[in-house]
Amino acid sequence: MNGIHDMGGLHGFGPVIQEDDEPVFHSYWESRVFCITQVLDTKAIWNLDEHRHEIELMPTADYLTSGYYGRWLFAMERLLDRKGILMAGEVQRRVDEMHDGTTPLTAAAPGARGWPLREECKVRWGAWRHEQTVSPRFAVGDRVRVRNIHPESHTRVTSYARGNVGVVDRVNAEAWVFPDTRAHYRGENTQAVYGVRLSATDLWGPQAEANTSVFIDLSEDHLEPA
Missing domain, CATH: 2.30.30.50 (SH3 type barrels.)
Known part of the structure; x- marks a missing residue:
């Protein structure tokens, strides 16, 4: 599809800035997103190209300001929500419960929210x-x-x-x-x-x-x- 992700040959984005001794991750949350994504990629929830297409659906302003791992997080959250595994807002509610300290945290029942996946619902991540x-x-x-x-x-x-x-x-x-x-x-x-x-x-x-x-x-x- 045509979108901001297809930036090859475009002008106006300034020079590519090279960092001396650039770290693998610029923030701690980036490392967490990387690890979570690597784990979920093994759970047969989506395939590689489906994940890439989800990133392409990101609004232009968000794409340009969220950074590499922010785009991964966007795709992961949307796919989990659409497939009924982790609904939008659920994580925030759990965070609020933890901060509140008075509401008991209850685990989801087996099979709730489409998880764990039934065998017939699993997809191959896919080799090239x-x-x-x-x-x-x-x-x-x-x-x-x-x-x-x-x-x-x-x-x-x-x-x-x-x-x-x-x-x-x-x-x-x-x-x-x-x-x-x-x-x-x-x-x-x-x-x-x-x-x-x-x-x-x-x-x-x-x-x-x-x-x-x-x-x-x-x-x-x-x-x-x-």
């Missing part, structure tokens, strides 16, 4: 590829055009490349999962992935550095013959 091969449609040296698509659903093709023509530089013929459909449980649609070489001046015009190429990995369904 499977140990099998597919028949690639394109070969090294083929001229291809990046499809000019603007879906409201998840897509892994960046906006600045759409509609541009490049050359296949590498063919990954393993069976790679198609994130655009797996994010919405419309199948894994395994296919080849290609390393496509595009001219920087084709992407950004004469102000781009001359004689420079940009290499982008693209799924077969993102390409068409040029």
Whole structure:
């Protein structure tokens, strides 16, 4: 989908600031969100691409101000709420009970709020590829055009490349999962992935550095013959 998360090639965000001896986490809460997310990723609640799409639904101002782990927290809270596992506001109510000190904390009954998940409700986090091969449609040296698509659903093709023509530089013929459909449980649609070489001046015009190429990995369904 088109949104602020697709920032490649955009102007106006200033220089990338590099920190000397940058810490892994800038705040304690970031480490907690990282750990919680890693645990939940093993519980078969959502798949990788579904989680990524949820981040894409974040309001623009929140996306720009929440930071990397704030976006993880946003997606985690929304997915848990939508799947009936941890409802919006429930955590805050528990925090209020703890601070109050007079209201007893009671554990949820087994099966409440959709947890634990029944086996038929569990989903695979999902590997990027499977140990099998597919028949690639394109070969090294083929001229291809990046499809000019603007879906409201998840897509892994960046906006600045759409509609541009490049050359296949590498063919990954393993069976790679198609994130655009797996994010919405419309199948894994395994296919080849290609390393496509595009001219920087084709992407950004004469102000781009001359004689420079940009290499982008693209799924077969993102390409068409040029």
